[in-house]
Amino acid sequence: MQKYSVVIVEDHTLLSQAIGNIVDSFDKFKVLYLCKNGKELIDKFSSPKNIPDIVLMDINMPIMNGIETTEWITANHPLVYVLALSIEDDEKTILKMIRVGAKGYLLKDVEKSILEHALIEVMDNGYYHSKNVTNILLKSISGKTDSTTLKENELIFMKFACTEMTYKEIADKMCLSPKTIDGYRDSLFEKLNVKNRIGLAMYAIKNKIYTP
Known part of the structure; x- marks a missing residue:
């Protein structure tokens, strides 16, 4: 054969x-x-x-x-x-x-x-x-890609992004590189259709991902 x-x-x-x-x-x-x-x-x-x-x-x-x-x-x-x-x-x-x-x-x-x-x-x-x-x-x-399915690290990043921590401080806290954190940020902006950190925080609070 x-x-x-x-x-x-x-x-x-x-x-x-x-x-x-x-x-x-x-x-x-x-x-x-x-x-x-x-x-x-x-x-x-x-x-x-x-x-x-x-x-x-x-x-x-x-x-x-x-x-x-x-x-x-x-x-x-x-x-x-x-x-x-x-x-x-x-x-x-x-x-x-x-x-x-x-x-x-x-x-x-x-x-x-x-x-x-x-x-x-x-x-x-x-x-x-x-x-x-x-x-x-x-x-x-x-056109119905499941863009709002968030990974664990994205959720952790989002919670930190709702605080006064800088992105560099978040990177240090998560033991990740600033470049990786930038990747999470950009990915979330695209997935959630938000333009800035404030929009990210509003989404997190609205969906009970972060409680102030």
Whole structure:
């Protein structure tokens, strides 16, 4: 039986090898090689013999991340299918990956049988969407993305933002970098459709996130 070739792009070596062993155990698939980031993959693609049927793509990687790499593959090798395999489960990241060309999105805690099923579906139908990803896509199309679903750190940041603490003091309090805090602030402004810290505080008080 002819096997479909799979390349794994994952910056954690042990995890990459473990995923490779799982894929090699599937009847219809074999691992062609492993890469630690998108740049390494692009260098490999310079040789026709290194171009696989499917790329299992991580998102957060040094040098060149999964979103950038998927966009490059879509533009330069449209016949290569990209299936995202990540710990990132937020809607924005999932939508970004789908929009740049990923044919499916799986979380790293996925069961072995589902991974195999997803690979088969991608080769047979050109895509695989779990129920969760399908719901996200439908909400995106209808304009009803669940933007007000706030993460724990965003809620903690919001409570501190309702006090007189500066953003730097909040960063120190949360043991995070000022850049990360700026990211929380900008994300909340966009999610909650507010323009400044006062609007953020008013939202927090109105929704009983913060009690003065």
